[in-house]
Amino acid sequence: MEFINLVLIGPILEIAEYPAFFLEVVFGGLMSGVMYSLVALGFVLIFKASGVFNFAQGVFALFAALTLVGLMTGTMPFSLDKVLPELPAWAAIIATFIVMVGLAIAVERIVLRPLVNQDHIIMFMSTIGLAFVLEGLGDTIWGSEVKALDVGIPTGNFMIGEIQIQIFDLWAAGVAAFLVVVLAVFFQSTRTGRALRAVADDHQAALSVGIPLKNIWIIVWSVAGLVALVAGIMWGSKSGVQFSLSLIALKALPVLILGGFTSVPGAIVGGLIIGVGEKVAEVYWGPLVNGAIENWFAYVVALVFLLFRPQGLFGDKIIERV
């Protein structure tokens, strides 16, 4: 009885007593949820179009952020001397995007093309390798210390009633929403978008009606690079550009399981649920077990989800026929 009181009733009472604090926790969770969603979005895009589960997405974000910082501070690649002209934020972002497109082309050439038609699991493992290469490369080129990133997103906070809201978080949410709308339009109503969806449905059928598969892959990986860049900017501005950025990739996995591997809205909703869930669990249930629930909460939620609804909230049901 005492146990039930401690685990179930206590935290609920606490929530009821200080609703404003609870809302603040929820807001904090929503904001980290937006970040998870951004990374998860990159996963979903690539998975939909090529069936490849890109483990390196988080490292993509790290690499993009590192490149951006490097360009903005005028760092010379490989030497860490600040001798190049410093680029303004907008020019650096464009230049970084070009780098990401180059990366997409390289990945398609070196990793994807030789592995066409291989098992999904082989592709997955090759992206683990890719993640390691990029991690080492990023550190070698730009140095491995923590860097500050400031692209001019306003900071500060204001109060609504008793709830404190960070302006930066609102910006992050706004950018994420904008990105989703742009991607939705891109997928639904442009020629390329239709080709992408065709490829996602059936590689062979798409090839036979004349859709160039390799171009499509380059486009998809470039778009994923763009999403990674945005995620990298957001995370980097918030907590500095550092190695832990690539660990978000791992957090995006449970997000995907929750939302479904093939659904863009799923990635968003899943990210928000995981973000809020782990913050609330940490604040209210964490003290009962010495804290740090955040590290595994998302995975265990995903595990439970896998048992009861493997395709996720919005994913396509996997039907196997003999």
Add this chain to the structure above:
Amino acid sequence: MFYRESGQFKTSYQSDQAVFPIRQDLWCVVAFFLFALVVIPYFGTEYFFQAIMIPVLIFSLAAIGLNLLTGYCGQLSLGTGGFMAVGAVACYKLTTGFPELPFIITLLLSGLITAGVGLLFGIPSLRIKGFYLAVATLAAQFFLSWLFNKVAWFQNYTPSGTITMPPREVLGYAVTGPNADAMHRYIFCLLFVIVLAMAAKNLVRGPIGRSWMAIRDMDIAAELIGFRPFQTKLLAFSVSSFYVGIAGAMALSLWLGSVETAEAFDINVSFQVLFMIIIGGLGSMMGSFVGAAFIILAPIALTNVMVSWLGMQAVTAKHFEFIFFGGMIIFFLVVEPHGIARIWQLVKEKLRIWPLPY
């Protein structure tokens, strides 16, 4: 000329199905084993045992464990580090809780406990496949390392949070604890790993191994011809965890002596073991050994070459190591998905018809 099977007639099914059907193979393996058992202890130094031979053997065992699951049964796992932690903690709790328990029994029991935990996390594998399963095993990794870090009972309430193996003896020789001689630990490791590897080899070439491979190659077909997927997969999970758990227990007791569980068996260990079986060879016993040796030796060699000879900074060498390993993974997946073991097999094929290839 020297490596061929002409004149070796198989007169019984037993000899036809032997582990090493060609005599030269058997000689080679026995010679290698004797070399490791007799010659290496003769001139090996403390550093050589502690930094190279013992970790190679222990990680070989972990790689065998993961290979049983991933290479033979086709279930990807990213939770190897977590299961090694279970083995280590089980070993620690058993030795401190039951001081009179013989050390070998302790190791085997730690393996069994890990097998139980592995079974638990293997349950979702019935419904999910591929990277869905990888996420489930990631859950195991993070949950287990959190559990061992936060619950003080697993560390016997030591304030530092590290677990330290008390001294234990096997046949009168100290093999664990600060006073154990590196050579004794090495020899014990070697014998233990060889016995377990032989057991695994015999397991995978028998009915159990065939059922695993049937599931790996096409699970629906396997189900239709009468293999039960759930039982088969769970068996693979528990046997795999048994090996991985023993590897973890040995890493604590015979190699490191004292560890902080969450640090020593983190997610990087899981990746390391996965890389071992990809580079060594998925679905190959020899590949597990070769892969482990490669992954342990390559960083040491790289650091030596880059720092000592080329005069680069240690940090750069560390970054380069990442690029090197990632590159190797991609290279092997693209060029030779069956790893070094397959290359070795091809060499043997060539050697058979040398010097008169037809």
